[in-house]
Amino acid sequence: VYKKSSPQVEKRCTFEKNLRAEGLMLEKEPSLTNNDIMFVKVHAPWDTLCKYAEQMNIRMPFRFHLRCRQIKSWLPRNPMKLDKEALPDLEESDWRVHMCCYSFTINNRETFFSNSTRSRILHHVLQRTKYEEGKLKMGINRLLGNNTYEAAFPPHEGGYKSRHPIKTHGAQNHRHLLYERWARWGIWYKYQPLDLIRRYFGEKIGLYFAWLGWYTGMLIPAALVGVFVFLYGLFTMDSSQVSKEICEANTTIMCPMCEETCEPWTLSDSCVYAKVTHLFDNGGTVFFAIFMAIWATVFLEFWKRRRAELTYDWDLIDWEEEEEELRPQFEAKYSGVERVNPISGKPEPFQPFTDKLSRLMVSVSGIFFMISLVLTAVFAVVVFRLIAMEKFASFRWYFVKKNWQFATSGTGVCINFMIIMSLNVVYEKVAYLLTNLEHPRTESEWENSFSLKMFLFQFVNLNSSTFYIAFFLGRFAGRPGKYNKLFNRWRLEECHPSGCLIDLCLQMGVIMFFKQIWNNFMELGYPLLQNWWSRRKMKKVGGGGQNVENKAQLPQWDKDWNLQPMNAHGLVDEYLEMVLQFGFTTIFVAAFPLAPLLALLNNIIEIRLDAYKFVTQWRRPMPARATDIGIWHGILEGIGVLAVITNAFVIAITSDYIPRFVYAFKYGPCVDKGHHHEDECLRGYMNSSLSVFDMWETKNSSQFRYCRYRDYRAPPWSSVPYEFTLQFWHVLAARLAFIIVFEHLVYGIKSFIAYLIPDMPKDLCDRMRREKYLMQEMMYEAELEHLQKERKKNGGRYHHEWP
Incomplete structure (x- = not known):
């Protein structure tokens, strides 16, 4: 997309000329919603797609292998799974595709390259086409940066809504199918396709x-x-x-x-x-x-x-x-x-x-x-x-x-x-x-x-x-x-x-x-x-005085531009x-x-x-x-490590779990009396956790002389008033011990679990080895067939020179 009033005409013309030289076809069309906007539709013929697919080493199918048929189960159908008929054209659901980068099985040229693959090939060409004579004067990104073009995007495949139900008339396009089976709020409980x-x-x-x-x-x-x-x-x-x-x-x-x-x-x-x-x-x-x-x-x-x-x-x-x-x-x-x-x-x-x-x-x-x-x-x-x-x-x-x-x-x-x-x-x-x-x-x-x-x-x-x-x-x-x-x-x-x-x-x-x-x-x-x-x-009058109030009449690229x-x-x-x-x-x-x-x-x-x-x-x-x-996986692992530390400190310092634990097993009524219910062992805990202060020391005019506050300190009538008691040091030691034990225990469990769970499932490793074996076998068979044809061509005489 570019503006007609853009001054970068020479770069744009050079770029489009080089695109045609690469085998692409360009078609220009003005916007119906903005007089200053022009669209350049880029088409890639079959031969151009194949040439760049080979350059990009895009792996395509060369043999299909039908998966084993599923045995009907007596268990009820999982309501979170999409109905099989809801995705009628996804071959990946029924076929395992063996891939290779040099041998293709072409059944239909229109569907051989998926829409996203074609877009990726075109973007590859756009990124490597020059717009000026120079070593690095190339690429659509640079042209977007200097305002030669306003935007470059692959258009949607069509509308996402239809007048007819998808169950009876099928999906109009992949976008419509995605909306009905993924983006619609009514299927929030379904798995994603x-x-x-x-x-x-x-x-x-x-x-x-x-x-x-x-x-x-x-x-x-x-x-x-x-x-x-x-x-x-x-x-x-x-x-x-x-x-x-x-x-x-x-x-x-x-x-x-x-x-x-x-x-x-x-x-x-x-x-x-x-x-x-x-x-x-x-x-x-x-x-x-x-x-x-x-x-x-x-x-x-x-x-x-x-x-x-x-x-x-x-x-x-x-x-x-x-x-x-x-x-x-x-x-x-x-x-x-x-x-x-x-x-x-x-x-x-x-x-x-x-x-x-x-x-x-x-x-x-x-x-x-x-x-x-x-x-x-x-x-x-x-x-x-x-x-x-x-x-x-x-x-x-x-x-x-x-x-x-x-x-x-x-x-x-x-x-x-x-x-x-x-x-x-x-x-x-x-x-x-x-x-x-x-x-x-x-x-x-x-x-x-x-x-x-x-x-x-x-x-x-x-x-x-x-x-x-x-x-x-x-x-x-x-x-x-x-x-x-x-x-x-x-x-x-x-x-x-x-x-x-x-x-x-x-x-x-x-x-x-x-x-x-x-x-x-x-x-x-x-x-x-x-x-x-x-x-x-x-809804206003578009270019050429034509009323474009009906959005359905707009071409897809004009809809996407808006x-x-x-x-x-x-x-x-x-x-x-x-x-x-x-x-x-x-x-x-x-x-x-x-x-x-x-x-x-x-x-x-x-x-x-x-x-x-x-x-x-x-x-x-x-x-x-x-x-x-990408980088987010490492960040998630770092958060997991930090979570162990912070939770240990929250329980030990912020929570009252440790003071209650120390009181129950050291100062409470259950000490030396065997096991009792937790609530029985915590009787008197609040009185034990509150210290006494003499308000008359601060000349407070309150009718009460003594008040309580949250701490472990000696009372004002003791020999060492307001000094920390032995219970304070016991609680502090228990807090530090809990942090150390908790962190080591949880880190040990985390490391053990990470060791037990391999990064790749065993059946997947077996499938990959099996596929590699089959590919080598097919390559051997293809080479043997080629040698047999050469032998027949030479009248039964066969000569092979070993290196």
Whole structure:
């Protein structure tokens, strides 16, 4: 697509002339919706397709082998599978295709090359055709960069809707079939037709949806276990000994939670708070943390096996990425410095090491600056919480005053969420700027560098406040009479007597819930609004005075031009959203067992939303090949390792599991009395975990002299008032021991499971060896047949000269 008013006429004419010289046929047609737009339709004849298929080593079928017939089972049909008649033209479903790059079996020239394969061949030609006389003055990407052309895309195969039902009249085209059997919301519970996705959009997009579907399916057991853990906390909430003691503590006076306006309060006032805390801080927390760490390993290991099966079925086992062409920006920047490419043997622009290092240092400095900006935003939220704490504690409304901790945490989380979403917009622009500043050599290097920056930025942005609540909130508050204050004015926030885990849970729940809603709205709402605006403009009078109000009369390329192009970053945004969600699902899952359930529900919507977007709202992206999900696999493995560490610290430091455990086995009523019920062993736990402070020391005018606070310190009447007790050191030692044991145990289990699960299934290895054997046998038979023909041709005489 180009504008008639574009000044780059000479480059365009040279480029199109060279395309014709390569054997392509060009056809120009004006747009019916814009007088300034001209379309160039590029056709590839059969001979041209075959020539470039051989140059690109595209592997095509040379023999079909029918699979074994399936035996009818007495089991009911799996409702998640698509009906076989729903995909009538997918030969991959019924045939195993042996592939080779030099011998073809051609039954039908029209269907021999799939649509995505033809597009890939054409893109190969477009990328290597010159537009100026010069060594590297070639490629459609460079022409798009200098505005010679406005866009270049393969058109969709037709409309995605039909007046007639697909069951009775069949699919009009592959796009219609994809919409009916994949992108339609009514079949959200069905498996995805990956072969059809791969054939229409290419292997790279097919692998993304395969990974997304695999991740969603693996979330089902994690969500079920998380719900069971939550239900266990729900059913034991009223019978919990700790909750009972807090709810019955009508005479336990707690120290004021703020300096100026707060008064001493009764521990029983936080009864509801304690019960809600028990939902997420109970005996199932440790089990679920271990389960999710193992689950992350199993997910990644089995994905490797699934990927191996897909790369075999899609014939990507022996595929290697072609030598990528240089980015136009890289060529323009370093056109004066050349060296010989060790692969192609041709001279090409080269980035000196000193220049590369200096640009990398600037980029790293930019990353640290943005991370510092995040930490500054977190500090601002902390200051807000300290101010809001005093305001809510002295609020006129009794409901807010009574639940001031919920009000403080809730407003803090909401403000933090707004800051996160605002900074995300800034991060994308900064990451784009820093990546371009590095001048990556190829598009894949640019994509990997940009992906890593976006992940680092958004991961720190999303999780920095969560780390603060998990590991710093209430740790440095001090004690009554000697509180630590920020700027000598605001007293640092304390944890609730029942622990800080509920604050962490609230932080995760709000951010995860609202972020997923916002992302889904933006993914679907933004393209819909833009396409609606395009359709509105199309209702106006088009070129030549013809009314084009009926969109069905438009040619397909004109319809696609008015759709939205795929994101400039490709699949980066799609992967980034899911990888960040994976981090939320695993890193702090001990504090929020419902995270896998929220992720599962979101992903069920996400699959169909992405499918609907690709099929109906976006132009058809250029099909590309890939064998894996790229840099994201390494990031997922890193998140899995980090999840073990953070969950160990959450249970040991944030949760009250360790203090309860130490009390039950060292200080509780069950010591030296044999095994008893857990609740019996925790009797007196709250009294043991609260220390005493003499308020008269601070000249407090309250009617109460003594108040309690959360800590393990000696009472004011002891010989060493307010010093740490022996129980404090026992709890500290138990926390450190738990972290070490937990990490070593889980890492050991993860490593053992990874060792047990091979990256490639045994039956797949056998099939690959069998196929290799058959190919060698067929080559031997073909050579023998050739020799026999030569012998007959020579009248029975045969002469062979051994080397």
